[in-house]
Structures are given as structure tokens and as C-alpha cells.
Amino acid sequence: MTTYEILTLAVSITAVVVSIAIPLIQFILRKMKQLKLTILPFDHTPLTLFFNESGSYIKFKFSLECKNKPATIHSMHARVIRDSDKEQLELIWSTAESVYVNWFGPNAANRINSVSIVHPLKVLADTLEPMIIEFSNCNQASILNVCSQRNDIINKALQQWHPEKIDELIAILHEEGNLEQLKPSLIELDFWKAGTYKLYLDIQYNTSKILTTEFQFSISDASEHAIKNNTQAILLCQIYKQSNLPCPYRFEFVDTEISQISHVQ
Numbered sequence: 001m002t003t004y005e006i007l008t009l010a011v012s013i014t015a016v017v018v019s020i021a022i023p024l025i026q027f028i029l030r031k032m033k034q035l036k037l038t039i040l041p042f043d044h045t046p047l048t049l050f051f052n053e054s055g056s057y058i059k060f061k062f063s064l065e066c067k068n069k070p071a072t073i074h075s076m077h078a079r080v081i082r083d084s085d086k087e088q089l090e091l092i093w094s095t096a097e098s099v100y101v102n103w104f105g106p107n108a109a110n111r112i113n114s115v116s117i118v119h120p121l122k123v124l125a126d127t128l129e130p131m132i133i134e135f136s137n138c139n140q141a142s143i144l145n146v147c148s149q150r151n152d153i154i155n156k157a158l159q160q161w162h163p164e165k166i167d168e169l170i171a172i173l174h175e176e177g178n179l180e181q182l183k184p185s186l187i188e189l190d191f192w193k194a195g196t197y198k199l200y201l202d203i204q205y206n207t208s209k210i211l212t213t214e215f216q217f218s219i220s221d222a223s224e225h226a227i228k229n230n231t232q233a234i235l236l237c238q239i240y241k242q243s244n245l246p247c248p249y250r251f252e253f254v255d256t257e258i259s260q261i262s263h264v265q
Contacts, residue, residue: 033068033069034068034069035066035067035068035069035070035071035206036065036067036068036265037064037065037066037067037071037203037205037211037265038064038065038067038263039062039063039064039065039201039203039211039213039260039263040062040063040064040065040128041060041061041062041215041258041260042062042063045256045257046060046061046062046257046258047059047060047061047199047215047217047255047256047257047258048060048061048253048254048255048256049192049219049223049227049253049254049256050227050251050253051189051190051191051227051230052230052233052234052251053143053147053234054136054137054140054143055137055139055140055142055143055189056089056137056189056190056191056192057091057134057135057136057137058078058080058091058134058135058199059097059132059133059134059135060078060131060132060133060135060201061099061131061132061133062130062131062133063128063129063130063131064123064128064129064131064203065127065128065129066123066124066125066126066127066128066129067125068125068126069125070122070124070125071122071205071206072120072121072122072123072205072206072207073120073121073122073123073203073204073205074120074204074205074206074207075092075093075120075203075204076092076093076118076135076201076202076203076204077090077091077092077093077135077201077202077204078090078091078092078093078135078199078200078201078202079091079199079200079202080191080197080198080199080200081197081198081200082191082193082195082197083195083196083197083198084193084195087191089137089191090137090138090139091135091136091137091138092135092136092138093118093133093134093135093136094117094118094135094136095115095116095117095118095133095134095136096115096116096117096118096131096132096133096134097114097115097132097133097134098114098115098132099130099131099132118133142185142189143186143189146182146185146186146189146234147234147238149182150179150182150234150235150238153173153178153179153182154169154173154179154238154239154242157169157172157173157176158242166239166240166243166245169239170236170239179235179236180235182235183231183235186234186235187228187231190227190228190230190231192219192223192224192227192254193219193224194219194220194221194223194224195218195219196216196217196218197216197217197218197219198214198215198216198261199214199216199217199258200212200213200214200215201213201215209265211263211264211265212263212264212265213260213262213263213264214260214261214262214263215258215259215260215261216258216259216261217256217257217258217259218256219254219256223254223256226252226254227252227253227254229252230251230252232249233247233249233250233251236249237249
């Protein structure tokens with residue numbers, strides 16, 4: 001073979017090798033890229049703490065960043081641990097709110113579809129999915145029991161005294177003291193005390209994998225006092241509900257900042 005023919009053959013072989021190698025390398029690189037999920041809390045008070053007839057629970061506002069590959073989110077669980085005594089609150093995702101602001105006023109009819117039941121969802125690769133998730137209390141038996149006792153006390157007073165006005169019924173209930181006896185149980189069920197807390201958010205994705213992210217937040221004395229006042233609303237609002245009247249007692253909640261400590265994927 002002449003030198004020209006040898007060079008031509010070498011170039012041809014090189015071209016073939018390159019044409020095979022480039023797609024192969026691209027395929028290998030794609031396979032080597034690992035899915036990376038990251039939780040990014042909203043900047044302003046992303047965590048809200050509640051205590052009412054549903055017990056103690058939270059709402060968390062964050063974005064889920066998905067890099068390199070898509071991910072299917074199957075469920076979310078949260079654990080809140082009080083640093084002072086290591087008491088633990090178990091929570092599971094229950095509802096999701098829209099992240100878009102409603103400009104149509106306070107009318108409930110205008111807020112249709114703004115809240116949905118949580119369900120598995122797919123987050124596309126290299127996207128950022130904003131979420132407002134409410135995590136409900138996994139153990140509501142105790143608070144439901146107290147509320148059931150409250151209802152029995154109110155119904156018994158209504159049947160026995162037949163008061164014409166709500167103020168008269170409330171005065172009777174205070175005089176008898178049966179309703180007030182439920183306060184210690186409600187105070188005990190209120191998880192939110194002044195101090196520091198750890199929040200562990202577990203996201204189950206792609207069937208068997210779990211992303212665990214650890215956060216820290218704190219509650220002030222003023223916030224503890226504000227949310228503790230909800231015990232009175234729990235005891236008395238049912239009276240107004242039975243009369244189809246608006247309850248004058250407001251359920252307080254606490255908005256707080258949160259900081260990330262670590263995450264394990």
C-alpha cells in the first residue's frame with residue numbers, strides 16, 4: 001500500500017472509532033450523573049406552627065430542586081424533636097396549597113382548587129418545584145378524645161338547662177367547671193413550648209430511596225403564650241358552631257424562620 005492509502009485508511013478508521021466513541025462516552029456520562037434532590041426553604045418565615053382541634057401540626061413552604069435526572073416523589077414525613085426534653089412529634093403530608101397569590105378577595109368560592117390532597121408527583125430533571133405542604137399529626141386520637149368529651153359536656157348542658165343565649169350557656173359551663181377540667185389535657189397536647197427544635201423532613205422518592213434533611217428552629221416565650229391561648233378557642237368555638245354563628249375566638253399560629261443543618265440522600 002502506498003503512503004496515501006495508509007493515511008486514508010487510518011483516517012477512516014479514526015473517523016469510525018470517533019463516531020462510535022462519542023455517543024458511547026455521552027451515554028456513560030449520562031449514566032454516571034446522579035440524581036440530586038435539595039430542599040430550599042422559602043426566604044421569609046417558611047415554617048408555620050399550629051395547634052387546634054387537629055392537634056399540633058405544621059405547614060412548610062419550600063422548593064424541591066431536582067438535578068440531573070427526574071424524580072417521582074411518593075411521600076413525605078416530618079419529625080419534630082424538642083431539644084429541651086427530646087419529645088417527638090410525628091407528621092405526614094396531607095394537603096398542598098397553591099404557591100400563586102389569590103387576588104380575588106377573601107371569598108371562599110374564589111379559592112376553589114387552591115388546596116389539594118397530596119399525591120405522588122413527578123419532578124422533571126433540572127427543575128425547581130415550589131411547594132406549600134401541610135403536615136398533619138399522625139396521632140390525633142388524644143385530641144379527638146378531648147374534643148369528644150367537650151361535645152358531650154356542651155350537649156348535656158344544653159339538654160339540662162335549655163339556655164336561650166350563648167352567653168348564658170358559657171356562664172353555666174364556667175360555673176359547673178366541667179369544661180375547664182379539660183384544659184390541662186389540651187395544654188399537654190400543645191407541643192409548642194418556648195425553646196429550640198429539630199425538624200427532620202423525609203422525602204421518599206423513586207420507590208425506595210429517601211432524602212432526609214435536618215433543620216433547626218426556635219419558639220419565643222411570646223409565641224408559646226399566643227398559641228397556648230388556642231385552648232380556650234378549642235373549648236368554646238364548638239358552642240358557636242352548633243348555633244351557626246361565627247366564633248369570636250381566634251386560633252393563633254406561629255410563623256418562624258428555619259435553618260438547614262444537614263441532608264442525607
